[in-house]
Amino acid sequence: MRINLAVYSCRFLLLTTKNTDSNFLRVLQGICGIKNVHPGSTNESYGKDEATKKNYSFQYLVKPSNEGEIAQIVKACNLYGIPLTPRGGGSGLAGGASPVKGGVVLSTERLNNIIRISTEDKFVIAESGVVTDELCKAIEVKNLYLPVRPSSAPVSFIGGNVASNCGSINSLKYGSIKDYVLNLQVVLPNGEIIWTGANTSKNSTGLNITQLFVGSEGILGIITKVVLKLISKPKYEYTLLAEFSTLDKLYNAIISVGSSVLEPSALELVDEFSSNLTTEFLSGTSSLERSFSKAMLLVNFDGNHQHLMEEKLEHCFHLIENLASGEVLIAKTEAEKEKLWKIRMNIGAALSYGNRIYRDIDIAVPVSKLLEFMSSIKRISNQFNIKVACFGHAGNGNLHTMISVDNLSDIENPNFIQAVDQIYKSGIEMGGTISGEHGVGILQKKYLPLQYNQAYLSLVKEIKRVFDPNNIINPGKILD
Ligand SMILES: Cc1cc2nc3c(=O)[nH]c(=O)nc-3n(C[C@H](O)[C@H](O)[C@H](O)COP(=O)(O)OP(=O)(O)OC[C@H]3O[C@@H](n4cnc5c(N)ncnc54)[C@H](O)[C@@H]3O)c2cc1C
Missing domain, CATH: 3.30.465.10 (Uridine Diphospho-n-acetylenolpyruvylglucosamine Reductase; domain 3)
Known part of the structure; x- marks a missing residue:
């Protein structure tokens, strides 16, 4: 009953007072209660996600508690022609939850059962x-x-x-x-x-x-x-860490382990720059196994039979022992594993220490092209004189290519933009995809035509039009 009344009253207000802001506010308050509707101006952190350092201003933050309330909010936004941006935890790295067209930010935080x-x-x-x-x-x-x-x-x-x-x-x-x-x-x-x-x-x-x-x-x-x-849930999970003196050797280890019968659950690489930077960032904390200065590979195995896990570790060790440089480390307990994964898990923090910021590109290429792709990134970074950290999901050919800069204005620098353009071009030429896991949002939409032809892009636009003819829900994203 409350649903119908709210929608009905919002129509009534529209007819009698010509779409004023205060009417829209009252409609929102009628739907999810006064205490769940907030002005955008006092909730700036909802004006961006983790990708964009820029806050976008917006009118209202709403925190509905169920799908019925959301349905009414969406109807009201359509009626008043107000854009609506859905938001989860706001941790996105593509700018998808940034309210680029203002309007309403709809947080799902109260749908938490x-x-x-x-x-x-x-x-x-x-x-x-x-x-x-x-x-x-x-x-x-x-x-x-x-x-x-x-x-x-x-x-x-x-x-x-x-x-x-x-x-x-x-x-x-x-x-x-x-x-x-x-x-x-x-x-x-x-x-x-x-x-x-x-x-x-x-x-x-x-x-x-x-x-x-x-x-x-x-x-x-x-x-x-x-x-x-x-x-x-698998009963056991073990980690192996090895360092490599060259990218070629690291790549050979990735292919060797990834294409074996071992079925690792994770095969993650950390390049030399990331390894050094993060070791320095964490120095002074007692949480590191030791300091690391070379490119490294982390391999996880999981399973239910301890003897099989031991066999996998041994097999993996033999596959990489002639490629690795120095001691190969193995971790079996939670505490040991945490130490080995410490560098990998803190690269983002190291790159954003102090005033530093980074631009994350998450291109995925076929694994067979990984070495070529990394070499190409190295070439581009030398050509444009930029600092790039490469790490991540090597087994999926999905790297985090993070370009480190000292401040926000560097990201708008034409030299920087050209370097980023070249990296996307190179990844797509190698049969890659623009995003392996972060999505397109606002940050990567410029590059979609590199990957898809016009017919594909028109189809996506048509699908959006069928679902959302008034372009109310999350406008400005992906292809808009
Ligand atoms: C430190 C860090 C580590 C990360 N690690 C990973 C990782 O390991 N793997 C990975 O894939 N990503 C990772 N990310 C990126 C990010 O966390 C993921 O993309 C995550 O899935 C986003 O979830 P969220 O709830 O924060 O979504 P948000 O950032 O709030 O939104 C993401 C997109 O989804 C839309 N959206 C959100 N909720 C809804 C909904 N209920 N209905 C419709 N649309 C909705 C938003 O409009 C936006 O377009 C990482 C980010 C950070 C900052």
């Missing part, structure tokens, strides 16, 4: 605003496992993970979040509410609308509930 974890059906049903780490912990209490857990899990939301099709360090073995989404509840831009799939492990019924929403970055509607497939 885990509805059901089924051990028989091996799925979880959760609202989209549940913090990823909290969801993973609740799942693991039941001896189940959601293997795709991004490094941002303490702050990201599960709805944001699905909307950006996130990956994680063990995507090599387990894929991206798209491989776990069974069903989604979505509020469409016209305010209708749908379920996109079924809570079954198999479903061959009709168009795969579920996957259309995975990675749609909030431009087609607002995800309000997710149903995710779960697996059994």
Whole structure:
């Protein structure tokens, strides 16, 4: 009843007072309560995500508590012609949650209930605003496992993970979040509410609308509930770390381990620049195994049989021992593993220490092109005199190419822009994709025509128009 009244009253106000700001505010307050509607001017942190250092100004921050309220907000935005930007944890690295056209920011933070974890059906049903780490912990209490857990899990939301099709360090073995989404509840831009799939492990019924929403970055509607497939949690996870004196040797180790029968869950590289920078950043803390100055490879194995795990470690050691430089380190306990992963997990912090900032590019290339791609990045960085840290998901050919600068204005420098353009061009020429896991947002949209032809781009625009003819939901993103 409250839903109908709110929509009805917003129509009435529109007719009698010509779309004034205060009327729109009252409509929003009528829908989700005065205390859940805030002025944008006093909530600046919602005006950006982790990609853009710039705050975009917007009118209102709304914090609805359920899909019914969201449906009414969307209808009101359509009626008043006000843009709406959906927001999860705001940890995105493509600018997707930045309200570039102002209007309303819709935070899903109050949709934070885990509805059901089924051990028989091996799925979880959760609202989209549940913090990823909290969801993973609740799942693991039941001896189940959601293997795709991004490094941002303490702050990201599960709805944001699905909307950006996130990956994680063990995507090599387990894929991206798209491989776990069974069903989604979505509020469409016209305010209708749908379920996109079924809570079954198999479903061959009709168009795969579920996957259309995975990675749609909030431009087609607002995800309000997710149903995710779960697996059994492996009992053991071991880590191996090796250093390499040249990129060639590191690459040969990646190919050798990645194409073996060993099935590592993670195969992550850290280049020499990142290794040195982060060792220096962490120096003085007692948390490092030792200091590192060369490029390194981290390999994870997981499984349920200890003797098989030992065999895998030994096999892996033999594959890389002639390529590696110095001692190969192995970690089996949580404390040991944390020490070995410390450098890899702190590169972003090292790169943003003090006033430093970075521009993250997350191109993925076929693994066979990884050496060529890294050599090309090196060439470009020398040519344009820029500092680049390369690290990440080597097993997937998905690198974080982070260009380090001293301040924001450097990013607008034509020399910097040319270097970035060259890196994208080079990755695409090698058969790569613009984004392996962060999405397009505003940061990477300029490069879409490098990867897709005009017919593809027009089709995407048409799909957006079908869902959102008034271009209300997350305008300015992907192709807009
Ligand atoms: C330190 C750090 C580590 C990171 N590590 C990883 C990593 O390991 N793997 C990885 O893939 N990414 C990583 N990221 C990037 C980011 O965390 C992921 O993209 C994450 O999935 C974003 O989730 P979020 O809830 O913060 O989404 P937001 O940033 O809030 O939003 C992301 C996009 O999804 C849309 N959106 C959000 N919620 C909804 C919803 N309910 N319905 C519809 N659209 C919605 C937004 O409009 C936006 O376009 C990292 C970022 C940081 C800062």
